[in-house]
Amino acid sequence: MESYLKLNSMQLDALREVGNIGAGNAATALSKMIGSRVEMNVPDIEILPLSELVSAAGGPEACVAGVCLRFKGEASGAILFLFPAADAEQIAATLLKKRNVKFSDELSCSALTEMVNILAGSFFNALGLFTSLHFIPTVPALCIDMAGAILGSVLYSSGMSGDYVLFIKTDFRYGDKRSLGYLYLLPEAEALQVIFNALGVKQLVE
């Protein structure tokens, strides 16, 4: 929606805070699961025209593991966790306390999906408390493929049909500042209004 371009700095700050609170809690949960310190940046609000979307996924043909789930309730949208494929295998190995885990192994896929399920749970718990809104996350699904194809598919199946897309992106790191993955929060256009209302921030001007 072109109205994304009209968001003022207060609205952008509100969205950043939404991402920050959710991702902060998710990082804590993540840290407990992998038994390592997890750091994150302040979330970026990205508003991009469609034509730049695929490049935004960081190398459109790079092989990544994506775990996606939708959320419904008073506000709806999707959450996508993207890991570089090699790192994802290492995380799965950590979770399973095994060495040399491969994605051909169903158990490692399941471990990674479950991890994101738990992350999303803590994300929405925090967000629910912050906004007093009720979020209902669905069961996540995993896909290992080209970054561009994954990001695109998540967006369109989430009912995002404007010429611009908005997402809140948080970068997680662990160990020696190794990138662990990116968390994307993709609210639908209507969800933005609901979130702004809940936080007492002025509505979008149409």
Place this chain on the structure above:
Amino acid sequence: MLVEIAQIKVALSPTELVSIGLGSCIGVCLYDPFARVGGLAHVMLPASNKGLKTEYRGKFADTAVPALIVEMLKSGASARRLVAKIAGGAQMFSFPNVSEFMCIGERNLNAVLEALDKEKIPVVSQDTGKNYGRSVRFCTGTGMLHIKSIGRQIKVI
């Protein structure tokens, strides 16, 4: 020549038209083998209903196909010689209890086939559906469509 999401591009032999990372999107290639004019639309959604306005002519299947034909004719193609090759329309994630709304790849595919049928353009080959992403390279010199996927051999249709 790169064709980004929701764009339409037409080129003359021997230029190659490329779209990277097609998931549920569909690469619709039209070709006039005599004039050697090729066009590629990177279709993203099935239909331009709900009065959605867009600056991207390749975005919706139902409007992208006619728009692509117009561009092809401008570049010297003849409508009755046009043939189509299509790739994409995957279902990247398999969610449990998937609703019809989520099957965007399949809906895109049906909408593209319908739009091509309406314009009486035969689909000579396709590599569609399944659950993996595709990058496509359409050679306007030969009319061949090269399809690359992760962990799979390059397919030429």
